[in-house]
Amino acid sequence: MSDKPFLRMDNIHKSFGEIIVSAGVTLEIEEGEIHSLLGENGAGKSVLMSILCGILKPNSGQIIYRGKPLNIGSPREAIQQKIGMVHQHFMLVPNLTVAENYVLGQGSPLRLIRNMNEVHARIRDMSERYGLDVQPDAVVEDLSVGEQQRVEILKVLFHGCDLLILDEPTAVLTPQETDRLLDLMRGLVNDGKTVIFISHKLDEVMRASDRISVMRDCRVVHTTQVSDTSPRELARLMVGRDVLMELPHSPCEPGDTVLSVEGLSCRNELGLPALRDINLQVRKGEIVGIAGVSGNGQTELALALSGLLPVDAGRIELAGRDITGLSPTEINALSFAHVPEDRHKMGILMPMSLAENAILERYDQPPFMARGLLQRQKIAAHTRDLIARFRVKTRDENEPISNLSGGNQQKLVVARELARNPDFLLVSQLTRGIDIGAIEFILQEMLKQREAGRGILLISTELEELFAICDRILVISHGEILGEVPPDRDRLEEVGLLMAGKKADQKDMAAVGH
Template sequence: MAHPVAVEMRGVTKRFGALVANDAVTLKIATQTIHAVIGENGAGKSTAMNVLYGLYQPDAGEIFLHGQSVRFASPRDAIAAGLGMVHQHFMLVPTLTVLENIVLGAEPRAGLMVDYTGARQTLLDLCERYKLRANPDALIGDLSVGEQQRVEILKTLYRGAEVLILDEPTAVLTPPEVEELFAVLRALRKQGKTIIIITHKLAEVLAISDRVTVMRDGRVVDEVETHQTSAEDLARLMVGREVLLRVEKTPAHPQDTLLEVSRLSLMKASGARALEDVSFNVRAGEIVGIAGVEGNGQSELVECLAGLLKPTSGDIRFSGKSIIGQSPRSIRALGVAHIPEDRHKRALLLDFDLSDNTILGDHYRPPAVRFGFLDRPTIDRRTDALLRDFDVRPPQRQALSRSLSGGNQQKLVVGREFELPPRLLLVSQPTRGVDIGAIEFIHRKLIALRDAGVGILLVSAELEEVLSLSDRLLVMYDGRIVGETDPATASQSELGLMMTGATKTSHAARGA
């Protein structure tokens, strides 16, 4: 039986100056379904949902909610009408509790006081009804990313949302957290909610959605039933050409050892152990992957190698010389490039333009500097080339990096680090928040760097990514390397056991 239409957009157009972000977008979302909106970075999918949610005002077109024409002047209007949105970057206050965040801006009153007792009961009732676990008294800053996302969903339900919009909901989740999220979404659908997911992960689209709208260059190019399509078909619609969904590479030809890590340990300021007795090496011309559930020391390891953290003990040698205690600038000057996992915290100045962001880390030396001053013509030429070569959209060097979508911000960072040029590349989550066409491009670039003799240390929460790209694969658990395996023969079930500490390989992971 067909479901009635919950949300309809007819001919919605949204411009930002000369840029047409949405060009006569028309789509229908049926009630009690999970509807995916997919497209490359910059395709206009987030803009369309922000228009629907009242964050942007359309320049043309109409929006209908349950058959009634609506025009939301702000998200407050959308919330009052039963819409809720969970953004890619969560809107939570880390120093407040779960309960305080959920009622923030919608505080129930008991006389002149906030009725926290009533709000707590309402929250607990929601948790019970939708099988969502949450501790009302936990501080947001102490929660995992997956737990914070659960709070965001509860916040929309607390405000009475019947239609939930989730922007890239799995971008920062581990595989177990993704499965947990999908179970929650299915439960919400069963309870009568309508869910819109903005994403680019095709396997997840096929696993969770009922129907898919595909956008490209600001337009809707197709709308299909999920069970009648495939990853290859969706990729072709998104990109407008055939896309290689697997990594093609020839065998590696490793050369001299570039990086030697010996018995590295790190204690956090809290006294907790982050790394314990970590040893391995990376040679020129190979990709060494690190698999593991996030939070098991991978981030701290890469930051030690980049000079951002100083290990408690052990040694790090690059080209035979210890770099312990050297600054990130001096390590970079040796030819060590770093693509960090958190692009906002470690890689970009969001209120600087794209030109300035392309020279971060090299802003003090040629070719960015000439006669002691920034060489703007050279910087602009290099920026234009980088934006073109790495397909950063829109390719406007004067734009603030804050204005780019998450995937285009990532392409900007990747382009900058690839162009160093590096001798050693430290790369964490290289394709997080990046669309299928850009993933293919970044993977090809990584293989090309490897074949040109660059040593690459790759950390990724995407198990398929580390398996397909790596020449050697290390597994981390609880701050230790628990094994090394050949990615060509390793099974995902074997790796899953290693990643949870249930088993380990029989040989030490100290390099080949």
């Protein structure tokens, strides 16, 4: 490490009232490196970067940037210092074009309107240089999430930056888009930029970085060269204990078929074909995974199974009973539970309390309802039970669920669904947007359910999660199941090929559907 680092954040303290969000953080960044900040949700990564960008002011501590103390009070000053940040939630105006977004708030509006052609030319130029594929006249709301992110990155470069901060950029990306982003980061560094990459995904951090700083409890606990560490060590540093990336479990002893899907086809909400001739079975005591790049029919599969999307053709059987075409109300009454892929859109009611969320599908069933009235004591007791069993971090059952972290919200959803004692559990994107501690806990819980003889269909874009707990993995691409792979890490590449839409050999295909 050189004597004069490019950037040094020294003993940064920050608190909001009694809540400490940065407890004496010291971080050194060298010029021209990709430096990853790794940590669970709430470890203080985003706060630290907000301080660096002038969005938050530290209570104490010093920032040395290019050998001089850095004292900035606003994001605008950060831009002047050539520090740029791409936020987790994009800061773009959806109904303006890319170019209009770029000139927004930059100097005199009159002058900029005159120079719009120049702006367009510059955007095209830069886009080509970094291989970003950004069209200056595209309207932001028409772009996919991945495209919007490239627009954000180019915006920061457009405003001129030497230090680029990416806050959880891969959270919204498909695996291919992630690969592309990691390549782009490397390209930027080769071009002389410095990148700070915030993530809680170990594999990406290992692949992308030069150096890694691990944050825990609002401190940097360790900084290391990527070559000197391993995912296992990083995971341990992140959570302060060993994370079982390999969750030990007994061999699968499947029982009767609990879910059987034959020739299922359906269209998405826009009326376009989304699923083609899906065949699969889930037996009691097994976890079947559906792997795939997001947007390949997983959403529709979950909706169709739970009665939320009309079925064009095929047959769905739950424990031998034909449930094709039943309404969600009717399916809910059966031994079926569903953890939806987007908990904010479907799984929880943000302004409501944990207690009110805990009874979502059973609000009109005893013991939670009697004579038309909600039985508040019973609901509260039930919720407290779920909170205790799943170690949901909350004040009490009356706290609005919006106050909870994503991991704790998801724990409550999983707890609620499991409390229905279902024979069959449909689980979508179980660990999306939640921290590693909660991921491990929830995956362990899935394994317990499997031991208890339940059949689980786990739809996920996270291969790590699928390989950790599944007994069989089916790969979906363009609405078709292309093959089945056992959860053997040596065959990861095979899954990757199938996800990319490459059909397996005939002999592998024979295994599909069993």
